[in-house]
Amino acid sequence: MSAVPLPRDGVRRVVSTTLPTEHGVFEMHGYDGAEGLGHVALVMGDVAAEEDLAPLVRVHSECLTGDALGSFRCDCGEQLSAALREIALEGRGVLVYVRGHEGRGIGLLAKLEAYALQDAGVDTVDANLALGYPADARAYDEAAEILHDLGARRIRLMSSNPDKSAKLAEHGIEVVARRRLPVPDRPENAFYLTTKRMRMGHDDALPGVWGELVAGRVPAAAPSAEDADLLERYGPLVALGPVATIAQLGQSADGFIAARSGDAEDITGEEDHEHLHRLRALVDAVVVGGATVIADDPRLTVRAVEGPHPVRVVLDPTGRVPAGSRVLTDGLAPTLWLVGESAEVPVTRAEVLRLPVADRRFDPAAVLDLLRSRGLGRVLVEGGGRTVSAFLAAGLLDRFSLTIAPILIGDGVPGIRFAGSDRLAGALAAPTRRFVLGTDVCTEFDLAAARVGGA
Incomplete structure (x- = not known):
């Protein structure tokens, strides 16, 4: 050529x-x-x-x-x-x-000579200088x-x-x-x-305990009370390892995530919003249903804390999410738009992936398999209620963080709903942890432990 x-x-x-x-x-x-x-x-x-x-x-x-x-x-x-x-x-x-x-421009063998100096405690800059090279050539x-x-x-x-x-x-x-x-x-x-x-x-x-957690490591100790709180709250999530599925949902005390009109703005308070953004920073991908994108037009990025944006995943079997939605157009983070095999969707910045649809829904296990095949092992299922409920009912969640706000809506968009038991003895129970987030109360269910206990 x-x-x-x-x-x-x-x-x-x-x-x-x-x-x-x-x-x-x-x-x-x-x-x-x-x-x-x-x-x-x-x-x-x-x-x-x-x-x-x-x-x-x-x-x-x-x-x-x-x-x-x-x-x-x-x-x-x-x-x-x-x-x-x-x-x-x-x-x-x-x-x-x-x-x-190689070696910031000094060549392979010179770099190995610099390594030998570093073995004796010399840093990389001084090692290059000691060998007669610039710190960066x-x-x-x-x-x-x-x-x-x-x-x-x-x-x-x-x-x-x-x-x-x-x-x-x-x-x-x-x-x-x-x-x-x-x-x-x-x-x-x-x-x-x-x-x-x-x-x-x-x-x-990223500094301190939070930087360690974002990097996927759980430090042995925390130097301050603030770091201790972060370690207590998020250390167990990081300890789940590189493949884990968690979920988060905020709802009213009577079990609704939005009013009848679909208005869901500020059901929970600022502290819970920060908690959600920390969860996003700790995962590879965040999953929402198409109805959530239509109703809220979320960005699904990390803004309230320091940390990387996750890959955004929109579950939209019929391809009804508007093409102008922020997750499909803003380019702030990669977006995977999961649609049915026959759905017609326009060209956007999102990558379109197709999955089989049954009863107008995706199989949650197939969604996780697809994401893991792309190296996205740590997944946060964020909303809405039907999407989180589907992953919960399928037994795929390792942790579920449910925040209750001290308000009564009366009627609206329901939160967690699944086919339960006729008797309370058959209700889903799991070890829990509780955190006070301003005026809200967050309960974290250890569903992985519940599965082990049930087995």
């Missing part, structure tokens, strides 16, 4: 092919440059299209030890995988794999040229490094947003990451 010239003197696109990965099929373009090593770009979707939402881009520095050998001395391999996953979830984006950046001109060639001149950059954003901007790439990838700190790379944050200006990790 003949080389494709770039709009400036520099690297050239030499070959194009496809690359099937665990995250999906990418177009793969090979470029010369890096003094003969060459670079590659993995592309999904039309990244040159003039859309309001700029494509996701990761400019990833080559790291043999992290990317290929799975080293935990750095977070490079996990960042690489997370970036491909985020692009695939959104269905549009670029990963530029930059050769010649990387250049981003060729990466920027590749983005220009692909038409991705306006991007959302996946990086914790503000200097990378500035360097790309110097070469004509407009970075409209920069976001951290959801990669946890590890004991093995804590010194490395601390050095990047303290001495190289990288973004800080």
Whole structure:
């Protein structure tokens, strides 16, 4: 294949092919440059299209030890995988794999020499300097040229490094947003990451106990009363592991989630809203029914606390959710629009997935299987009442958080409803925990423990 010239003197696109990965099929373009090593770009979707939402881009520095050998001395391999996953979830984006950046540009063997100095307690910056190299010798001109060639001149950059954003901007790439990838700190790379944050200006990790919980770890102790409350309330949820299904619902004291008109605004108070946002930050995906989107037009993002947005999942068997709904158009987080096999839906920013429908509903177990096949193991079922009730009745919830507000609606949209027992002896019972959230009371049902007890 003949080389494709770039709009400036520099690297050239030499070959194009496809690359099937665990995250999906990418177009793969090979470029010369890096003094003969060459670079590659993995592309999904039309990244040159003039859309309001700029494509996701990761400019990833080559790291043999992290990317290929799975080293935990750095977070490079996990960042690489997370970036491909985020692009695939959104269905549009670029990963530029930059050769010649090994060891922040000093080369593989020099990086290993720096490792040896780090073994003796020297941090990564001083190790490079002791060997006669700059703390960071990387250049981003060729990466920027590749983005220009692909038409991705306006991007959302996946990086914790503000200097990378500035360097790309110097070469004509407009970075409209920069976001951290959801990669946890590890004991093995804590010194490395601390050095990047303290001495190289990288973004800080979320602090304290909450940062540990968001990273999927349950700390052994809490240094303050506030941290102790967070650890008590959310530690057991994180301890469920990478595959768990939880649910949350807020309703009136007489069991309604909205008035007859559908008005559900502020049934529960600010403290319960914060609780809900913390639950969102701790999961991979948040699930709602189409009726909830129609009634409330929710964003389903994390705003009341610090933390990553989950993937938003809309269950809409007949495809009746309006195309202008925020979850389908705002681009703040990836959205999966689950519709029936024969439903006709317009093109939006959401990724449309199809499932069989029985009695105008999806099988909750099939929904979870689909999400887990895409790496979305921790799931929050958020609403509305029929959707949460379906997952509860199917026996698929590990925890259920039910917040009761001290109001009486009298009649309206019901909350939890399922085919119960004729006698109270057959009622669903489970170990519970209770939290006071302002004027509301939240009861958390440990349904996983109830299943074990029943078995």
